[in-house]
């Protein structure tokens with residue numbers, strides 16, 4: 341018998357997806373400025389970016405990047421432990437620790453790598469990885485990489501989380517949750533989860549990729565908003581590629597935890613440090629995110645305006661107070677048709693389908709940034725209503 345060929349198998353999956361109309365496609369963006377994109381030669385108003393605070397193209401970040409590149413060059417040249425850890429990295433780690441109110445912070449090259457590194461370092465084979473059903477893929481993958489027993493609880497449901505933790509009280513347990521959920525925009529019940537973890541002797545790990553910079557005092561995130569200490573949330577992960585407009589990620593906590601990650605997190609040890617110029621740009625982003633609170637106020641205003649207008653037009657939203665404001669469409673076909681219709685009208689709003697979201701919960705994932713104005717929000721709402729009517 342001939343053994344199965346992995347690449348032929350890939351091709352088969354590809355053909356199946358193409359037939360079902362669910363193929364994912366990469367589109368090259370030819371130009372981007374503020375909320376505007378150019379794709380296939382067409383200028384589109386984008387509602388898809390995670391650059392909530394509008395920092396990705398900020399002149400002060402560009403300047404910091406350029407200056408640091410002039411001093412250090414481009415690449416870090418090695419892993420952190422082997423001479424790649426430059427002064428810029430060290431200073432950024434200190435800034436991030438101060439911002440999040442933690443003793444220490446440790447940089448990773450991406451949020452995906454931070455989560456798999458943390459979970460594989462903290463959990464041994466057979467331990468309990470207790471996770472919200474809607475957690476980001478990197479948290480799920482981290483639990484799998486660790487060989488832990490993955491126990492998923494009903495989204496946002498603390499009683500369900502308690503049952504999953506109680507399932508095996510003899511094993512070490514890490515409860516991981518998104519702070520702001522990436523496809524829904526709602527915030528995890530962190531206070532109640534922290535109490536639960538304390539009672540059950542579990543470690544709480546919060547992934548605040550979408551909360552950092554956007555939520556809480558000085559934008560310090562969901563954990564700061566909930567007033568939780570490093571004792572309550574020993575593992576706080578944040579990313580630098582979303583609201584901070586750069587790239588990379590970090591884990592913050594007490595010295596024992598961070599020192600342990602330096603020894604054991606393989607996605608920290610066995611990879612090249614992020615370019616030092618990015619660290620320099622991220623330091624400026626942190627400063628702007630902390631102290632220019634008008635950016636958060638503007639986002640809150642746009643979100644309120646959008647939700648009010650969506651309710652008036654009978655659009656189905658989810659209970660989110662953050663700049664992630666999904667519009668539920670039901671079937672994957674409807675979501676795709678809405679997204680295509682919006683594209684024809686000059687709006688870039690991606691459809692999110694299974695397996696990224698549960699079946700029947702396909703949606704347009706609308707996100708706002710400080711680049712948008714009230715008129716943009718109105719134009720989007722009118723366009724969604726228009727396309728919806730045309731489809732029905």
Ligand SMILES: *Cc1c(COP(=O)(O)O)cnc(C)c1O
Nearest residue numbers: 450451452476518522549579581
């Ligand atoms: C984007 C995201 C990540 C991954 O971060 P990257 O830096 O893009 O790898 C992890 N967790 C959540 C919740 C995210 O939304």
